Amino acid sequence: MKILMSVASLGENCLGRTLPFAKKISEEHEVVVAGPFREKQGICPGYEDLMNYYKIRVDSKKTAWDDIKKLMKEKFDLIHCFKMRPGSYPMSLFMHYSKGTPLVLDIDDLDFVAKKFLQNFSFRGVSHALHRLSKKVVATEVLR
Numbered sequence: 001m002k003i004l005m006s007v008a009s010l011g012e013n014c015l016g017r018t019l020p021f022a023k024k025i026s027e028e029h030e031v032v033v034a035g036p037f038r039e040k041q042g043i044c045p046g047y048e049d050l051m052n053y054y055k056i057r058v059d060s061k062k063t064a065w066d067d068i069k070k071l072m073k074e075k076f077d078l079i080h081c082f083k084m085r086p087g088s089y090p091m092s093l094f095m096h097y098s099k100g101t102p103l104v105l106d107i108d109d110l111d112f113v114a115k116k117f118l119q120n121f122s123f124r125g126v127s128h129a130l131h132r133l134s135k136k137v138v139a140t141e142v143l144r
Contacts, residue, residue, distance in 0.1 A: 001077045002030045002076050003030065003032070003080060004071075004074075004079045005032065005033045005034070006034055006079060006080070006088040007034070007035035008082065008083050008088045010033070010037045010043050011038055014035075015033070015050075017082055019051065022050075022051045032074075034054035035056060037057050039059055076101050079102070081106065082106045092105075
């Protein structure tokens with residue numbers, strides 16, 4: 001089984017939430033952690049060699065689109081999206097709908113960035129997308 005773990009950024013501390021999942025799941029399955037990557041920023045310090053990364057180079061629109069198109073050609077059995085942020089959720093949702101790959105959305109806190117991001121979409125559209133997800137993982141009942 002090949003699993004895509006989509007993160008908001010490869011250069012930020014969001015990899016801390018991803019690491020325990022990636023380590024455990026990679027014991028039996030292939031795991032690829034994909035997310036936006038800036039050359040000047042690099043992989044989040046301390047995480048450089050801990051996971052198998054797919055870099056979506058966002059230093060230019062062309063490289064970002066090239067990397068996303070290449071990723072879209074891959075076959076994944078499951079997508080595990082960490083947070084509803086611009087760097088992870090839209091791509092995960094697109095892959096879910098276009099390829100029919102099951103999608104798990106993992107929300108561990110009330111993310112200010114996600115709130116601002118979601119304000120650009122209609123509540124009805126976001127609600128519909130959330131209800132159609134394969135699974136949702138929440139850290140507290142408040143988040144549910």
